[in-house]
Amino acid sequence: MADASNGAHVGNGVADELPVGIKCIVFEKNAPAVGERDWSMGLHWGAPVLKSLMPDEWWPRIQSVHADPSEPLKDPDTLKFVQGDNGNTIAAFPISNFYRLRRSKLRQLLSQELDVRYEKRLANVTFAEDGKSVTAHFTDGTSATGSFLVGADGSRSTIRQCLLGPELGEIKKIPYCATFIECRYPKEQALFLRSFHSLYLATAHPDNFMGFFSTQFVEDPEDPTTWTFKFYISWQSSLEEQRATASWTDTQRLAQAKEFAKKFCDPWKSAYEWVPDNAGVWYMGMTEWDPGHEGHRWDNHDGLITIVGDAAHPMTYQRGQGLNHSLTDAGNLRDTLVKIRNGADRKQEITDFEEEMITRAGDEVRSCTLNTALLHDWEKVKNSPFYNKGMAKNH
Known part of the structure; x- marks a missing residue:
């Protein structure tokens, strides 16, 4: 929850710091040292918002959160999009101030000086009869009451389902999936794989596959055996197929991905x-939830509660927009809470905040889902938003 007087924030999002004197408590479902899978995220047009959400002296430390802290940002850098079977460049997008940030390190940076209560998994939410407070109830039998609750509890948000019910609030599965691999390699192999780009490379394959290859973390720039790579191949997969393979082991997922990769150029092939065989494997069916869809408008109970980030607008990831929109939510909500603290009407301000978010991020959800479909249809690849706009902000 976070509010204009006292409150808290429930979730596991990264946009928690509000350096404007607004007290908050963060309730985190995981333990402090839980072994979550880590990944890197693209930060570009949302960078000024992130900077505004942290104390000035923290911003120079953003480089330490980067996938390769030793390598200064290139301005502009270029994201290459290659044809998956032969490596020919399909398109190359200039990107200014493109950060590739590690999720775990970003969370550590933004968690400083926050009151974080760990191992608090949300069960339900209730509202006081006088309409002045909201209570979060947790599965361990405890609860917390405040004057404003912010749900940032991810794409399968419990708070979203509390507000809309399990049917309307449930994440929507779409017929695409991917298997991610995380791996380190011997020196010569690591040098070869990173020679294609120091951080990232994307591909579309004529057999209707899409792929991404990235440097996840450079522990020691002088020792390639400490470099961690993360990469995936994605494909169209019916919901029936996803259900039929739901019990597959990591060994089966890896074997399938290796078979796909035989048709690819390097770096994927090698x-x-x-x-x-013991590499980290992470399979996921793709999902979305459109806040602008009919019936998806939640009740903020006169400004007592809202949802943000992936809880409000989970989107597919090929265009790299999720973090940027989530940070924009956080910046706008910070400004909204300041207005409320200064006397503005709570219900109207929270409603206005939500309407802007629903319009902006809802458009992105739909654009990203369309983009995902187009990128897995070779005949339509050149019509995809990724091909035409790269990762630029929607207007």
Whole structure:
């Protein structure tokens, strides 16, 4: 929850710091040292918002959160999009101030000086009869009451389902999936794989596959054996197929991905060929939830509660927009809470905040889902928003 007087924030999002004197408590479902899978995220047009959400002296430390802290940002850098079977460049997008940030390190940076209560998994939400407070109830039997609750509890948000019910609030599965691989390699192999781009490379394959290859973390820039790579191949997969393979083991997922990669150019071909059988494997069916869809408008109970980030607008990831929109939510909500603290009408301000978010991010959800479909249809690749706009902000 976070509010204009006292409150808290429930969730596990990164946009928690409000350096304007607004007290908050963060309730985190996981333990402090839980072994979550880590990944890197693209920060570009949302960077000024992130900077505004932290004390000035923290911003120079953003480089330490980067996938390769030793490598200064290139301005502009270029994201190459290549044809998956032969490596020919399909398009190259200039990107200014493009950060590739590690999720775990960003969370650590933004968690400083916050009151975080760990292992608090939300069960339900109730509202006081006088309309002045909201209570979060947790599965361990405890609860917390405040004057404003912010749900940032991810794409399968419990708070979203509390507000809309389990049917309307449930995440929507779409017929696409991906298997992610995380791996380190011997020196010569690591140098070869990173020679294609120091941080990232994207591909579309004529057989209707899409892929991404990235440097996840450079522990020691002088020792390639400490470099961690993360990459995936995605494909169209019916919901029936996803259900039928739901019990597959990591070994089966990896074997399937290796078979796909035999049709690919490098770095994917070699990366999958060299990956050991005990590498980290993460399979996921793709999902979305459109806040602008009919019936999806939640009740903020006269400004007592709202949802943000992936709880409000989970989107597919090929265009790299999720973090930027979530940070924009956080910046706008910060400004909204300041207005409320200064005497503005709570219900109207929270409603206005939500309407802007629903319009902006809802448009992005739909654009990203369309983009995902187009990128997995070779005949339509050149019509995709990714091809035409890269990762630029929607207007």
